[in-house]
Amino acid sequence: MTVSVNTADPRPLYAQVREILLARIKGGHWKPGELIPNEFDVAAEFNVSQGTARKAIDTLAADGLVVRRQGKGTYVVEHTPADMLFRFFQLYRDDGSPIKPSSPIPGRPIRGAATPQEAAALEVGAGEAVIRIERTRFAGERPLVHETIILPDVLYPGLADHSEIPNTLYDLFQRAYGHIIVRADERVTPILAHGPIARSLGVDDGIPLLHIDRVSFGLDEQRLEWRVSICHLAGAHYFARLK
Amino acid sequence: MTVSVNTADPRPLYAQVREILLARIKGGHWKPGELIPNEFDVAAEFNVSQGTARKAIDTLAADGLVVRRQGKGTYVVEHTPADMLFRFFQLYRDDGSPIKPSSPIPGRPIRGAATPQEAAALEVGAGEAVIRIERTRFAGERPLVHETIILPDVLYPGLADHSEIPNTLYDLFQRAYGHIIVRADERVTPILAHGPIARSLGVDDGIPLLHIDRVSFGLDEQRLEWRVSICHLAGAHYFARLK
DNA sequence: ACATGCAAGTCTTATAGAAGACTATAGCTA
DNA sequence: TAGCTATAGTCTTCTATAAGACTTGCATGT
Numbered sequence: 001m002t003v004s005v006n007t008a009d010p011r012p013l014y015a016q017v018r019e020i021l022l023a024r025i026k027g028g029h030w031k032p033g034e035l036i037p038n039e040f041d042v043a044a045e046f047n048v049s050q051g052t053a054r055k056a057i058d059t060l061a062a063d064g065l066v067v068r069r070q071g072k073g074t075y076v077v078e079h080t081p082a083d084m085l086f087r088f089f090q091l092y093r094d095d096g097s098p099i100k101p102s103s104p105i106p107g108r109p110i111r112g113a114a115t116p117q118e119a120a121a122l123e124v125g126a127g128e129a130v131i132r133i134e135r136t137r138f139a140g141e142r143p144l145v146h147e148t149i150i151l152p153d154v155l156y157p158g159l160a161d162h163s164e165i166p167n168t169l170y171d172l173f174q175r176a177y178g179h180i181i182v183r184a185d186e187r188v189t190p191i192l193a194h195g196p197i198a199r200s201l202g203v204d205d206g207i208p209l210l211h212i213d214r215v216s217f218g219l220d221e222q223r224l225e226w227r228v229s230i231c232h233l234a235g236a237h238y239f240a241r242l243k
Numbered sequence: 244m245t246v247s248v249n250t251a252d253p254r255p256l257y258a259q260v261r262e263i264l265l266a267r268i269k270g271g272h273w274k275p276g277e278l279i280p281n282e283f284d285v286a287a288e289f290n291v292s293q294g295t296a297r298k299a300i301d302t303l304a305a306d307g308l309v310v311r312r313q314g315k316g317t318y319v320v321e322h323t324p325a326d327m328l329f330r331f332f333q334l335y336r337d338d339g340s341p342i343k344p345s346s347p348i349p350g351r352p353i354r355g356a357a358t359p360q361e362a363a364a365l366e367v368g369a370g371e372a373v374i375r376i377e378r379t380r381f382a383g384e385r386p387l388v389h390e391t392i393i394l395p396d397v398l399y400p401g402l403a404d405h406s407e408i409p410n411t412l413y414d415l416f417q418r419a420y421g422h423i424i425v426r427a428d429e430r431v432t433p434i435l436a437h438g439p440i441a442r443s444l445g446v447d448d449g450i451p452l453l454h455i456d457r458v459s460f461g462l463d464e465q466r467l468e469w470r471v472s473i474c475h476l477a478g479a480h481y482f483a484r485l486k
Numbered sequence: 487a488c489a490t491g492c493a494a495g496t497c498t499t500a501t502a503g504a505a506g507a508c509t510a511t512a513g514c515t516a
Numbered sequence: 517t518a519g520c521t522a523t524a525g526t527c528t529t530c531t532a533t534a535a536g537a538c539t540t541g542c543a544t545g546t
Contacts, residue, residue: 012531038495049533054496062305064486070496071540088485092430187335188481190433190451208433208451213480237456238431240483242331243307255498281528292500297529313529314507 017046017056025065025076026219028178033078036066063182065219084168088184088216091144091231092239099139099236103167107135111153111160118150121215121226129153131160136200137167143201143232150226155179169225170216179224187213188238191230201232210238256291260299263289268308268319269462271421276321279309307425308462322417331413331427331459334387334474335482342382342479346410350378354396354403361393364458364469372396374403379443380410386444386475393469398422412468413459422467430456431481434473444475453481 021042030036036057037045043053057074060066068074079087091099109131119126133149149169153160156177166172173179193207201209209230216225231238264285273279279300280288286296300317303309311317322330334342352374362369376392392412396403399420409415416422436450444452452473459468474481 014531039497040495050496051534052532055531068496069540070538071494073495090483090485182486184485186483186485187337188431188453188483189476189479190453192449192451206435206449208435210431210433233432236432240333240429240431242333242427242429243425257498283528294501295499298498300529311529312507313505314527316528 013046013048014052014055014059017042017048017053018059020046021056021060022065022219025060026178026180030076032076032174034076035073036076038073065180065182079171079174081166081168081171084171088170088181088214090186090239091233091236093236099144101137101139101144101167103135103137105135106164106166107133107147107149109133109151109160109162109165114150118226121213122150122152122223124152124154124223131156133165133169139236142234144236145229145231146197146200147230148228152223155222155224173224179218181216181224182219184214184216189213193232197230201230203232207232209233212238256289257295257298257302260285260289260291260296261302264299264303265308265462268303269421269423273319275319275417277319278316279319281316308423322414331424331457333429333482334476334479336479342387344380344382344387344410346378346380348378349407349409350376350390350392352376352394352403352405352408357393361469364456365393365395365466367395367397367466374399376408376412382479385477387479388472388474389440389443390473391471395466398465398467416467422461424459424467425462427457427459432456436475440473444473446475450475452476455481 021036024030036042039050039053039057042057043050046053057066057068061068061074064077066074066076089099089101091101093099110133111129111131113127114122114124114130116126118124118130119128122130124130129152131151131153133151134147135149136143136146138144151159156173159165159176170181173181189211191209191211192205193201193203193209194205198205198207198209203209209232212227212229212231214225214227214229215223216227218224264279267273279285282293282296282300285300286293289296300309300311304311304317307320309317309319332342332344334344336342353376354372354374356370357365357367357373359369361367361373362371365373367373372395374394374396376394377390378392379386379389381387394402399416402408402419413424416424432454434452434454435448436444436446436452437448441448441450441452446452452475455470455472455474457468457470457472458466459470461467
């Protein structure tokens with residue numbers, strides 16, 4: 001079957017091609033790390049010129065969904081577990097070196113009904129099923145951050161039945177569910193340590209901690225995750241690059 | 244005089260054109276808000292095709308240095324004072340509305356010799372002349388942030404002789420000195436209020452505050468400013484969008 | 487071990503035409 | 517005549533196509 005773009009469609013050809021290619025990446029037709037067809041093949045399939053196919057792929061590359069390598073081909077971006085540890089992890093030591101957090105005690109996912117706060121953050125109906133994961137991550141021997149992760153159950157079928165989840169969640173999301181996180185909005189405030197979370201971080205009440213409230217978005221602006229991190233930043237800092 | 248690109252240069256033509264256009268923007272030949280020549284004129288000047296001129300301008304647009312408007316032309320980006328209030332200002336109320344800070348008491352710039360810390364942050368020689376500005380900015384009636392701003396004196400000739408500086412510094416930097424800030428790196432940590440800065444924010448010791456350490460960079464990666472902001476975020480938060 | 491050639495990919499440049507935005511003007515209406 | 521509207525013209529960026537150059541990796545021969 002020859003897929004073809006629609007000349008009656010008012011949108012430019014390259015935008016139509018882009019959309020179809022994007023759907024294939026999202027649908028798992030081309031998996032992360034795989035080579036997609038070359039520019040001439042894409043052009044031939046849609047009956048457009050190589051330049052037009054190239055422009056469509058260009059827009060995907062600009063969005064960071066594919067990587068081009070001259071002389072080799074174009075690959076769907078692959079977020080290795082090591083990558084995912086850093087992408088969207090914004091804590092660095094004061095000497096500038098990145099912190100590699102670990103979770104010695106893996107979190108256990110638990111299904112429940114969304115609280116109003118959770119429903120608002122994830123934009124799901126109140127009382128809808130969500131999955132909660134709570135864990136403390138360490139920088140070496142020292143407790144660094146206490147995380148509470150909330151996921152819409154409908155987007156992660158079967159996850160709540162797993163007994164253990166890996167250190168790098170986003171990698172699991174991509175491989176097992178095809179959910180690619182493209183953006184995250186973080187709200188940061190300073191708070192004082194108190195109660196059980198302070199205990200789990202091993203600090204006394206009154207110590208200043210960083211409270212990070214993050215909502216992560218997928219390709220279609222779906223809300224894929226709500227995560228609240230409470231960080232004890234001894235000799236470290238939160239880093240942001242503004243452009 | 245006909246400026247022309249060099250075909251012996253191994254770099255692509257569009258990259259050479261881009262560089263010359265960029266130099267003109269930096270040099271103030273085309274000022275912020277001004278229209279640059281159209282694609283055909285640029286092409287004619289450098290003896291390349293319109294498509295090549297277009298690609299050169301495309302790269303400038305991708306870097307946010309110019310904006311294109313179909314049917315009208317291409318403009319050098321203009322950061323109006325109103326824009327500058329928001330660009331690089333990351334504090335929002337918890338309802339999501341942006342905070343418009345004001346400086347009822349304008350800061351007074353004072354020249355001095357760089358401390359080792361200042362020299363390191365700005366990457367200037369120890370003891371070199373710097374300009375310091377200290378001020379408290381308000382959100383309505385409430386003190387919001389205490390700022391300490393350090394500038395390399397050599398980049399801002401005559402600034403230390405001004406008695407007053409405006410609320411939106413970056414706008415002044417652009418108009419008076421041609422310094423365009425394209426990026427800023429921020430390091431964020433939670434701290435406890437204490438001493439004179441707590442006084443100037445009108446809070447008691449022990450209240451949690453946000454400490455933001457920012458270095459701003461120009462087009463050539465020069466360090467244009469070091470700024471330390473101590474924020475009292477009652478009902479507000481620091482916002483970051485990760486991509 | 488090294489050089490050479492080839493195949494498969496992306497990258498660069500050029501050209502033509504389409505589409506958007508503004509301006510001036512002709513023509514209509516009260 | 518004053519004022520509005522449609523329209524043509526012009527200037528600009530945007531889209532599409534085609535052709536050749538450059539890069540990379542591999543196979544092959546010496």
